[in-house]
Amino acid sequence: MSxxxxxxTITDAVQQTFEGCTNERMREVFVTLxxxxxxxxxxxRLTSEEWFTAVDFLERVGRISSPTRQEFVLLSDILGLSVLxxxxxxxxxxxxxxxxxxxxxVEGRPRAENGADISGGVAGMPLFFSGTVVDPDGRPVVGAxxxxxxxxxxxxxxxxxxxxLHGEPAMRALLDTDDDGRFWYRSIxxxxxxxxxxGPCGEILRAAGRSPMRPEHIHFWLHAExxxxxxxxxxxxxxxxxERDAVFGAKRSLVADFVQHEAxxxxxxxxxxxxPFQTVEWTFTLAPARG
Amino acid sequence: MSxxxxxxTITDAVQQTFEGCTNERMREVFVTLxxxxxxxxxxxRLTSEEWFTAVDFLERVGRISSPTRQEFVLLSDILGLSVLxxxxxxxxxxxxxxxxxxxxxVEGRPRAENGADISGGVAGMPLFFSGTVVDPDGRPVVGAxxxxxxxxxxxxxxxxxxxxLHGEPAMRALLDTDDDGRFWYRSIxxxxxxxxxxGPCGEILRAAGRSPMRPEHIHFWLHAExxxxxxxxxxxxxxxxxERDAVFGAKRSLVADFVQHEAxxxxxxxxxxxxPFQTVEWTFTLAPARG
Numbered sequence: 001m002s003x004x005x006x007x008x009t010i011t012d013a014v015q016q017t018f019e020g021c022t023n024e025r026m027r028e029v030f031v032t033l034x035x036x037x038x039x040x041x042x043x044x045r046l047t048s049e050e051w052f053t054a055v056d057f058l059e060r061v062g063r064i065s066s067p068t069r070q071e072f073v074l075l076s077d078i079l080g081l082s083v084l085x086x087x088x089x090x091x092x093x094x095x096x097x098x099x100x101x102x103x104x105x106v107e108g109r110p111r112a113e114n115g116a117d118i119s120g121g122v123a124g125m126p127l128f129f130s131g132t133v134v135d136p137d138g139r140p141v142v143g144a145x146x147x148x149x150x151x152x153x154x155x156x157x158x159x160x161x162x163x164x165l166h167g168e169p170a171m172r173a174l175l176d177t178d179d180d181g182r183f184w185y186r187s188i189x190x191x192x193x194x195x196x197x198x199g200p201c202g203e204i205l206r207a208a209g210r211s212p213m214r215p216e217h218i219h220f221w222l223h224a225e226x227x228x229x230x231x232x233x234x235x236x237x238x239x240x241x242x243e244r245d246a247v248f249g250a251k252r253s254l255v256a257d258f259v260q261h262e263a264x265x266x267x268x269x270x271x272x273x274x275x276p277f278q279t280v281e282w283t284f285t286l287a288p289a290r291g
Numbered sequence: 292m293s294x295x296x297x298x299x300t301i302t303d304a305v306q307q308t309f310e311g312c313t314n315e316r317m318r319e320v321f322v323t324l325x326x327x328x329x330x331x332x333x334x335x336r337l338t339s340e341e342w343f344t345a346v347d348f349l350e351r352v353g354r355i356s357s358p359t360r361q362e363f364v365l366l367s368d369i370l371g372l373s374v375l376x377x378x379x380x381x382x383x384x385x386x387x388x389x390x391x392x393x394x395x396x397v398e399g400r401p402r403a404e405n406g407a408d409i410s411g412g413v414a415g416m417p418l419f420f421s422g423t424v425v426d427p428d429g430r431p432v433v434g435a436x437x438x439x440x441x442x443x444x445x446x447x448x449x450x451x452x453x454x455x456l457h458g459e460p461a462m463r464a465l466l467d468t469d470d471d472g473r474f475w476y477r478s479i480x481x482x483x484x485x486x487x488x489x490g491p492c493g494e495i496l497r498a499a500g501r502s503p504m505r506p507e508h509i510h511f512w513l514h515a516e517x518x519x520x521x522x523x524x525x526x527x528x529x530x531x532x533x534e535r536d537a538v539f540g541a542k543r544s545l546v547a548d549f550v551q552h553e554a555x556x557x558x559x560x561x562x563x564x565x566x567p568f569q570t571v572e573w574t575f576t577l578a579p580a581r582g
Binding site for chain 2: 002062076084087
């Protein structure tokens with residue numbers, strides 16, 4: 001019966017409408033969601049005006065969202081939900097620590113050969129990344145798919161510079177590990193940056209007086225048959241924002257050594273470089289697939 | 292410090308980032324929101340896949356939303372949040388009971404004179420509505436703005452029939468009360484109907500085996516200087532869906548008498564009608580403005 005509901009009776013009435021779920025997990029999720037949503041509204045005594053503001057906010061998040069602008073992901077990130085969900089699902093184990101995906105992953109990324117320059121011609125200090133993907137026993141994982149993406153030297157991703165780049169992807173690629181579990185590429189050194197603040201999420205950060213800054217990082221998303229996927233990033237140890245990441249994703253276990261080299265030194269692919277460059281090496285450990 | 296956060300430490304870390312809010316109310320709302328959002332995720336052990344599903348769901352709600360399709364409002368409605376917020380804010384008092392706004396209110400509605408036919412030419416049994424707006428002492432409220440909107444005889448609103456109606460508004464208008472606090476109009480008899488199920492909210496209803504039906508009703512939104520706005524609707528007592536409204540908004544206190552008249556009887560505006568028609572009369576009581 002759903003008539004004449006009051007502040008006290010409505011939660012139970014709404015929860016009862018989910019009793020007919022054929023999927024028990026869906027029932028559990030919605031009954032719990034309704035409980036917390038209603039408890040939240042009751043605890044803060046949510047006003048009608050605040051409800052309108054929230055509906056308008058979500059509509060505006062929707063309007064600014066696109067395949068290259070994941071504002072709902074960013075909202076989840078700045079509220080700490082993304083990292084929490086990651087912790088719930090990848091709390092421990094012998095694998096490389098995971099962290100959040102972030103709003104800049106793009107499905108339509110180009111495939112690249114190992115050794116390729118994936119910078120898309122964007123100017124910056126050259127960076128040579130060399131990765132190895134192994135199982136918990138240290139054996140190479142052959143043929144793993146490795147997504148990587150990062151910002152330019154001013155902290156912007158390609159999708160934020162679509163005009164300048166004529167919509168072409170840059171500083172992102174999908175690679176494969178070779179017979180030794182290795183993958184490697186050339187790109188440019190990224191930089192710390194603010195999360196996008198020109199949308200609705202920026203309003204929250206400004207109103208809360210929160211820093212929008214993220215420490216410098218390179219994203220990775222690894223998939224290999226028989227292993228759990230790994231979403232992670234590597235950080236720089238001396239980054240000024242390492243301990244106050246706007247989206248709560250930084251971990252000391254994911255700090256890599258960005259080694260500085262001078263002009264005249266030899267790059268990992270054998271060229272004597274005429275300009276300064278950096279190298280990063282990292283070994284990623286994948287956990288065996290569950291179930 | 293926001294590094295190396297765990298399932299146990301992240302909630303506090305996120306809440307601390309809202310300490311800098313210049314607005315104390317915003318701080319309270321966000322600290323409580325983060326607590327419930329995180330508790331929800333921890334309680335159900337939200338999986339990464341479910342998080343992706345939720346983000347995708349919200350993006351799709353955003354994509355289908357428009358000035359004439361308020362899918363976020365509908366989402367709030369089917370989760371009972373809209374009625375709860377209404378109860379929190381208009382729990383009791385001497386005014387007419389309020390209820391939810393619903394997703395079909397449109398800002399660009401036409402102004403109409405009292406007595407006008409607001410049906411927009413849509414076919415249906417004529418309905419003559421006569422309203423009076425009074426204060427708690429029964430004195431007329433003169434010059435109140437009265438928004439009214441309702442479905443056609445098949446349960447569709449004008450915005451759902453935009454093709455057929457060439458985008459013209461129908462069965463909705465903004466009227467004013469006269470010197471006696473009265474307003475009146477001619478339209479057509481509405482009908483019970485399903486909430487829109489062709490969008491993301493429909494997926495929830497189907498998966499939960501929930502009825503999408505709402506009992507027949509006419510919407511009203513009253514504004515008058517010196518009074519609290521009133522968002523309400525009037526229902527029909529013998530409606531098959533009165534006690535199981537899909538959006539939890541029906542109230543017995545808002546059941547009106549839809550009086551049936553036969554051809555040959557005289558309508559409220561004096562015409563002898565050549566077809567059957569209905570009349571509804573209602574007195575709306577507004578509460579004085581707070582603060």
